[in-house]
Amino acid sequence: MSMDERTTPRSRGQAQIILAVSPADGLVAVPVGEQYPWANTALQLTLGFERRPDGTYALRNVDTAAPILRALADTARRHRVHLFGGPRTYLGDYAAALADGLPGQWTVKVEVYSHPVWQEDLVPLLWDAGELIDCVEHIRIPYAAQLTKGAGIELLLAERPGSTDQYLLGSFASATFDDNYADPPPPPRSCCPPTRPMPPAWSPARSCRRTNRLSTKDCWPPSKRHTEGSRNSTRCGRRSSTPAATATAPA
Known part of the structure; x- marks a missing residue:
């Protein structure tokens, strides 16, 4: 088993499980990597973790977490899965707290990009020319939170790579553009x-x-x-x- 002080894993191993503390749900586990099904298998074989609709797993009873985590470590080792954990609060909880502090009514949805290529779908949807789009294009972003308000107002929140307490936030458009969104306009007459x-x-x-x-x-x-x-x-x-x-x- 390999543990990292950050919740964003390095490019190490083909399958990883990211563990993050959640005030609402106990302990959240996120399976990622090119061979993320291996991580899914390890979590499914470990009693105590409950799979959720967004692809994450939750261990709600933290009082019994110690023996369950030892069992997860053994199972992960057998399936060639690396474990990563740290002090950072689970992104979904931070996003919910952020939405509560914004004016108006916001909804929060966490999306998991288990395979590295999945995050490339975010590139044409981001209205950002700074660090967020640079990270999405060149650095591993295993998951992000979408904050949505009525009238098409949307934000994308991601953990800042290399930091345990900083985040990146940018304007976002969940509706896709035409396939030729990046093509230059035709020359004028x-x-x-x-x-x-x-x-x-x-x-x-x-x-x-x-x-x-x-x-x-x-x-x-x-x-x-x-x-x-x-x-x-x-x-x-x-x-x-x-x-x-x-x-x-x-x-």
């Missing part, structure tokens, strides 16, 4: 604007463009009634007698 004052239809077209609600039928090109009387204006695509700067035309 351009044209030469008139050298004289723009016709009346240009202002609404520019306003629509800024709000991404441009209707090519209603805003571009200017209607005939708007351009009557402005025959000297240069239409898009024609050259004027004087040089003109390049402008972006509404797509």
Whole structure:
């Protein structure tokens, strides 16, 4: 058996069980690793641990924990599973306490990323450009807590790797984006604007463009009634007698 002072395991062994103290549920065990089924088996064979819907296990009667943990250590050794534990409170309890201190009504859900590749699903959902997204992309995050409030307000809470009492919190969106969320937008088309004052239809077209609600039928090109009387204006695509700067035309 191998024990670490942190609840976030190093890349050691193919299966690990993370143990964390829970004021609400006694002792929580989280099976993780590329061979996390081995850890599941060790916990299932140890009497006293109760499997929960989120994939974690709870040992609720801490008064009898000592002999049960010795049995778990023996079973884990036989199944090539490493045990990790420390003084940190279980993440779910910390998240619940944090939610109670936030304004409004929040719900808390812990997600376990037993296999290392599972945490990669978080990358396109995080609205974060700092330490949290960096940890998700490059460091093992075995589990995290999602805090959700109505109207689509969501946060992701994770333990800060290398620390026993610090956490990382960032904006989160549980709804997935399109598969091409990371693709650059298509290049805009351009044209030469008139050298004289723009016709009346240009202002609404520019306003629509800024709000991404441009209707090519209603805003571009200017209607005939708007351009009557402005025959000297240069239409898009024609050259004027004087040089003109390049402008972006509404797509």
